[in-house]
Amino acid sequence: MKTNQSESYAANTPIPGSARLIFTICVALVVVAIVASHIVAAKPLKELFDNIHWTVAYATGAGLAWLGYRTAPKSEKPTIKWFALGLTIYTVGQLIWDVQVALNSNTFPGVSDLFYIWLGPCIAVGLITSIRAKLSPSEVRTFALDVLGPSVAIIALTLAYYLPRRGDRTELQLFVLSAYPVALMTTASICLGVILAVRPKRSRGWPIFFMALVVNGVLWLKWNSLFLDDKLVDRSWLNSVVSFAALAQGYGALNWRTEKSQSPRYQQICDAILHLQPLLIVIVSAIAVGLTFMVPDVHESMKVSIGAGAIIVVILAMVRQSLLLVEFNKLHRAELSLKKSEEKFRLTLDLIPIPIGISQFPHGLMVDSNIAMNEKFGPFHEGRPDTTARTRKLWAVPEDPHRLIAILEEHGEAVGFQTRFIDAKDDEIEALVFAKLIEIEGEKYDLFAIMDISDRIRAEEAVRRSEEQSRALINEAVDGIFSFSLEGIYLDVNPAGEQMLQLTRGDILGSRLGDRTSEHERVARSLELIKAGKTTQSEWQLQRKDGSALWVEIRSKLQSDGRIQSIYRDITDRK
Numbered sequence: 001m002k003t004n005q006s007e008s009y010a011a012n013t014p015i016p017g018s019a020r021l022i023f024t025i026c027v028a029l030v031v032v033a034i035v036a037s038h039i040v041a042a043k044p045l046k047e048l049f050d051n052i053h054w055t056v057a058y059a060t061g062a063g064l065a066w067l068g069y070r071t072a073p074k075s076e077k078p079t080i081k082w083f084a085l086g087l088t089i090y091t092v093g094q095l096i097w098d099v100q101v102a103l104n105s106n107t108f109p110g111v112s113d114l115f116y117i118w119l120g121p122c123i124a125v126g127l128i129t130s131i132r133a134k135l136s137p138s139e140v141r142t143f144a145l146d147v148l149g150p151s152v153a154i155i156a157l158t159l160a161y162y163l164p165r166r167g168d169r170t171e172l173q174l175f176v177l178s179a180y181p182v183a184l185m186t187t188a189s190i191c192l193g194v195i196l197a198v199r200p201k202r203s204r205g206w207p208i209f210f211m212a213l214v215v216n217g218v219l220w221l222k223w224n225s226l227f228l229d230d231k232l233v234d235r236s237w238l239n240s241v242v243s244f245a246a247l248a249q250g251y252g253a254l255n256w257r258t259e260k261s262q263s264p265r266y267q268q269i270c271d272a273i274l275h276l277q278p279l280l281i282v283i284v285s286a287i288a289v290g291l292t293f294m295v296p297d298v299h300e301s302m303k304v305s306i307g308a309g310a311i312i313v314v315i316l317a318m319v320r321q322s323l324l325l326v327e328f329n330k331l332h333r334a335e336l337s338l339k340k341s342e343e344k345f346r347l348t349l350d351l352i353p354i355p356i357g358i359s360q361f362p363h364g365l366m367v368d369s370n371i372a373m374n375e376k377f378g379p380f381h382e383g384r385p386d387t388t389a390r391t392r393k394l395w396a397v398p399e400d401p402h403r404l405i406a407i408l409e410e411h412g413e414a415v416g417f418q419t420r421f422i423d424a425k426d427d428e429i430e431a432l433v434f435a436k437l438i439e440i441e442g443e444k445y446d447l448f449a450i451m452d453i454s455d456r457i458r459a460e461e462a463v464r465r466s467e468e469q470s471r472a473l474i475n476e477a478v479d480g481i482f483s484f485s486l487e488g489i490y491l492d493v494n495p496a497g498e499q500m501l502q503l504t505r506g507d508i509l510g511s512r513l514g515d516r517t518s519e520h521e522r523v524a525r526s527l528e529l530i531k532a533g534k535t536t537q538s539e540w541q542l543q544r545k546d547g548s549a550l551w552v553e554i555r556s557k558l559q560s561d562g563r564i565q566s567i568y569r570d571i572t573d574r575k
Contacts, residue, residue, distance in 0.1 A: 026060040057243035061250025062087035068254035082126025083253040090119040120183030145320040150189040156309020165228035177224040185217035200258040209252025262442025278317035285310035361444040378424040396420035480568035488513040502545035516542040
């Protein structure tokens with residue numbers, strides 16, 4: 001079955017006019033402060049401009065995130081709320097840092113670190129919130145392992161990078177220094193896991209947010225290593241990129257959307273990455289371990305960190321691979337079961353004598369049909385343009401396919417849509433179409449069945465002609481011909497009957513047989529005999545409209561439709 005590979009991007013959130021002006025001013029202020037920090041020579045001014053662009057950038061990022069929370073769909077609000085909360089707490093930390101700098105307080109860890117460090121955990125909680133309701137328990141276990149492996153590798157590499165530079169730093173200082181990049185890069189790993197598990201539509205939001213997380217983690221890793229080496233300087237490229245990463249995180253939070261993509265190719269790419277991830281982590285760990293022993297003068301702490309991390313990563317990869325094998329076996333069994341079900345379905349479908357087909361909606365590309373369909377209208381091939389409206393002109397009425405499409409678009413189904421088709425023998429047939437819109441892999445299809453009612457129409461036409469002939473004969477008859485209900489109520493009369501009673505058809509219909517005679521008990525006995533299936537014939541004296549007597553010979557019989565038919569013959573002259 002062919003499917004459309006393209007899909008629309010997820011909608012981006014526009015920034016309102018007033019907020020756009022503020023955002024533009026803030027970004028301009030960040031750029032001006034960055035440029036100024038590289039131009040001025042005095043160290044206090046460099047520090048001032050660095051702190052200005054950091055503070056403005058993170059405050060702007062937090063503002064964008066809160067704007068995203070306000071305008072986001074209900075399903076995305078809990079996640080973006082945590083993003084905004086993390087950026088807000090980070091902004092508070094930056095403001096406290098500004099105060100520390102103004103007071104020349106260089107204590108580490110300081111009060112600002114109590115706020116800075118919460119950015120990663122808050123975003124992680126938001127990401128986990130976004131995926132919690134979208135995965136099954138087995139998928140949650142797999143997701144946890146997918147995130148845990150890279151997280152252990154990040155911790156190991158961070159410690160391997162920092163431990164040789166530790167110097168006289170305390171355990172608390174080393175812990176805080178490591179916590180910054182570990183928290184942010186682990187959160188980036190969670191974000192990647194969410195992307196691979198949820199497979200959101202392409203948008204500006206999540207790619208920018210993910211890249212900003214990675215950049216922020218790398219920046220903190222480098223920043224803290226410079227701190228350990230006592231090489232931190234003002235107006236560095238590192239300081240500038242921090243602000244742009246903050247703006248990017250805010251913009252990514254503003255446009256964060258995780259509506260699931262329906263692209264089969266995208267699904268395949270995500271599955272391939274997830275399946276290769278354990279192997280890639282093991283390969284990287286093995287290379288890292290090999291380098292620690294091959295490169296001379298490697299610090300012992302680095303060897304221990306990388307070795308321990310590699311062992312844990314390999315164990316996690318083995319567990320992950322075991323789960324993959326279990327999933328593969330389940331999938332294989334499911335595919336076998338599905339294949340058997342499809343075979344049963346195909347057999348059942350082909351045994352149905354009514355033509356049934358599936359075509360792309362509204363393009364009309366036939367993707368499947370049963371034997372009855374192929375026999376009635378000629379063979380159809382998967383993916384081949386439905387010849388319904390092109391070569392053989394299956395539709396006898398060109399407007400009807402457009403009418404059917406309109407009905408399906410409005411109601412989602414069409415029941416008993418009457419039209420005419422041209423079959424494989426080029427004969428025109430009357431048919432009823434029963435159609436329903438279905439969705440397969442995000443694509444709309446039209447499941448339809450065609451019921452040939454040509455024989456029924458011909459039979460109805462024959463009955464109609466027979467009735468017309470019978471009516472003509474009845475109307476031409478010289479005897480009065482009446483139809484009664486079982487209760488003796490007049491239901492029909494011919495012109496001769498009207499003349500006999502000197503009444504119009506309207507006067508007669510709805511009246512009773514007993515209204516024309518005084519022999520009510522005899523009328524009741526005659527009706528009982530007729531109901532019992534007897535054919536009665538007797539003479540009756542009726543009364544005309546003018547009051548004169550009318551003698552008739554009445555022959556009555558119960559018909560197959562439950563009516564009583566009576567033939568009145570005028571015998572007044574004989575009396």
